[in-house]
Amino acid sequence: MFQRILIANRGEIACRVIDTARRLGVETVAVYSDADAEARHVAMADRAVRIGPPPAAESYLNGAAIIEAARATGAQAIHPGYGFLSENPDFAEAVAAAGLVFVGPSAKAIRAMGLKDAAKALMERAGVPVVPGYHGEDQSPERLSREARRIGYPILIKAVAGGGGKGMRRVDDPSRFAEALEGAKREAKGAFGNDAVLIEKYVSTPRHIEVQVFGDGIHAVHLFERDCSLQRRHQKVIEEAPAPGMTPAMRTAICEAAVRAAMAVGYSGAGTVEFIADASDGLHPSRFWFMEMNTRLQVEHPVTEAVTGVDLVEWQLRVASGEPLPRRQEDLRLHCHAVEARLYAEDVPAGFLPATGRLAHLRFPGGVRVETGVREGDEITPWYDPMIAKLVALAPTRAEALVKLGRALDETRVAGCVTNLGFLSALVRHERVRAGEVDTGLIARDLDRLVPSGPPPPEAVAVAALAAAGPADGPLAGFHLWTPLSRRVDLRWKDEPQAVTLALAGPRGARITMDGRTREAARGEDGWRIGSGAAFDAVAEPTRVTVFGGREGTWVFDHSDPLDRDVDATGHDVTASPMPGLVRAVLVAAGQAVAKGDRLVVVEAMKMEHALSAPRDGRVAEVLVAEGEQVEAGAPLVRLEAEDG
CATH class of the missing domain: 2.40.128 (Lipocalin)
Incomplete structure (x- = not known):
């Protein structure tokens, strides 16, 4: 086992890794940007090293600075967490070249699964079912449009190097394809430095089911499935294990397919194989398809740990230090049911826009597992993901776990920024969620019921x-x-x-x-x-x-x-930024006539694009920002000419 590791990440995942390392007697080194100098993960680690200013590109994505911090502090290995550099094969290679151990799969495996088009071709050869689509190298709009028509609408445009819903667009009609393609490619370029996309058939009643796998480079096992179907804007909201409605035949088929996927690349470490299942008539072994493989620990890994009794971070450290898989497949069992909710600082009624603010009050209830990287008094900044915590409820049955999670959400207290607490509480009590009748479109279909809209009592x-x-x-x-x-x-x-x-x-x-x-x-x-x-x-x-x-x-x-109170600069004539962010595109000019709903400006926050539209018909009087400009919440972006009269 290692004596000292460096954690190349921040927030709750850094704290999570520190917890296990401390239990194993392994010393930890944290890294931090100027925005995180007082962060919880910095306080928890045995040592901490500054790696740069707040922008992720200059700190948490600065591989050279992170490797230098590891060498300077005597760390033997680097744990990448998830996000940032966790699926960057160049970083994995650089870590090895520096004489350190990358706690994760090989660079070869990351590359094999990192590009969705190449990964799907590999999976086809390994006998893993894949979604019908186009994964070719010809990226011309004409070819992509033609392939979309061949596959048949509705379709999904997805960034080949993407994840987390970034660079993804659903298109229901050919007339919307060009606009969606342009937005997907621009978002993919900004998030991943690669604007290549693939086209997939959109499944009308989709279930998002993923399988946790673990390998040591020679053997691989699965730790059963998770259901991540409750999503908004392609981002997971609530995850659970095992998947509701899962049959023994379906579980065998999907888990064995996941192990074949891992074995196809000689996988070492923790990974997740994600599948889409057609749930129009229940789950069936012949109706699931490979989507992608995440070559890292997942945000939702605690639900798998809860139902199997396995510490996945401990397994990561043991396998990375040269030990074999801690358990055989026949030794792994499902013990109970677990449900996880992601608590975010976000304005749900405004379209789940990320929010910022200082946590003036923060209290979590007992009886549930809480994973968090913040404390009372900490600030949720515009620089990073606005997750506050994950709450995980464990119970003998699914119904009991949902009740337990709902009660925990009701007892959670957050003041200082808006959150999605009310939305989560309504979601876990939704009658279809309670019945296990979940699919990836449920939240969008029932959003009006899930988002509080009336005045306070x-x-x-x-x-x-x-x-x-x-x-x-x-x-x-x-x-x-x-x-x-x-x-x-x-x-x-x-x-x-x-x-x-x-x-x-x-x-x-x-x-x-x-x-x-x-x-x-x-x-x-x-x-x-x-x-x-x-x-x-x-x-x-x-x-x-x-x-x-x-x-x-x-x-x-x-x-x-x-x-x-300062006079509000916005109104019927002014379109303002609803959150802090970066102006990605200005789509109008002074003097231009616009209709209500026309897109004016695209603002990026947390690597997601938000198109802001004209509040009414009119003519642009003034464009108040430029592309590439960083703006605060409430900053005026475009002003329309005053209406006559």
Whole structure:
């Protein structure tokens, strides 16, 4: 076993690797950018080395700096985590050339599986079923369009060097192909430095089922399957193991195919073989096809660890240090059911846009496994993925695991940035999810039901006013400093004013008047109760209050003085950036006529492109940004000429 390893990553995966290394008695070296100087993974490691400024290209993607940090600190091996350099064969080779061990597969295996077109050809030769499509070298728009027509719409355009939904477009109609191809190639170029794409048949009722494999270069085993069908914009949201509705025949077929895929490249280390299954009539051994192989540890690996009792990071370190596979296939068993939810800083109603902010309050419940790379007080920046944590519930049955996860989500507390907590809570309680009738289109079809759209209930407004009036360690403590009788609190929710009048009512109570109605509030150990309703808790910051209502939802109210607030620069005439990002494309010019819905600017955030459209018909008065410019959330991008009258 190694004595010291360097972890070429950040966030929760770096913390995850440190946990196992510490248990094995292996010292760890963290690397960090200037944006992560105070990060949790830096504090956890035995040593830490700065590798550059915040942009990933100048820090976490700087292979030379990372290798130099490993050599300078006496590390014997480099664990790449996932993302960044984890699937970069040139980096794997450079690590070996420096006399270090790359904790992962060989550069040859990474290359073989790294390009989707070549990987599918290899899988066909290995007897692994593949999706009908075009994986050729001719990348001309004419050839790609012709192949799309041959395959038959709907089709998927996918970056050959891609992953995580980047450089991917679904196209339902030939008239939309050219525009989708242009966007996919541009996004692929920006994310992977390679704009080549492939075309695949789109399966109408798809299930995303993947198999965890592990090899030592000679032998390979599978650790059963995971279902990752609950996705939004091709990004996984909830993952589980085993897959619901899985039959013994289907499991045998898909897992054996995954092992054949691993053996075809002499695989060493942890890997995931991803398949798409046609679930239009249940799962069947003849209706699944290879999509890609991820030659690294997956974000969702904890669900496999939970159901098998295997520490995959320990296996990675043991195999990389020269040991054989720790277990034979016949020794591996499924023990229970596990479900994982990814908690993100993102604005769900705005289209799952990544969000930023300082975590003013962060609390996780007991009873579930929590993987996180942040602490209370840390900042979610625009530089990296906005994941806050993964919550994993383990139970004897799937139904029990879903209930346990739903309760854990309700008890999670995050203040300081918007999150997808309410969306996740609604998703795990969706009747089709509970029934195991999942597919990759479920979220898109039922988005209106999953995304809260109505105003907050009066109870939430009341609790926000109570939190804004004074700290919770005594109802309205400090309240009497303003007036001994009552106080008016002015709130705003999405710029809608909410006026509330509060009055003391005993040592742990208050009387709330709003909209002409008075309600009684009492504070208990689980938060404020308005009348006989459910308990609501809240966290107050200097200018806003976050109210937690469990499965009812989470709401953020502004309570700063309106006279102190800067005038909003945006409006009906101005299109603003909804998040911090990089301007990838400016599609209009001053004087150009546009129609409502026309694309104006493309902004990239977290390596995903977001097209911003004209709010109305009109003429462009001014373009306020240039391609390549970094913008903040709310920055004005394009202004239209004022409407007459």
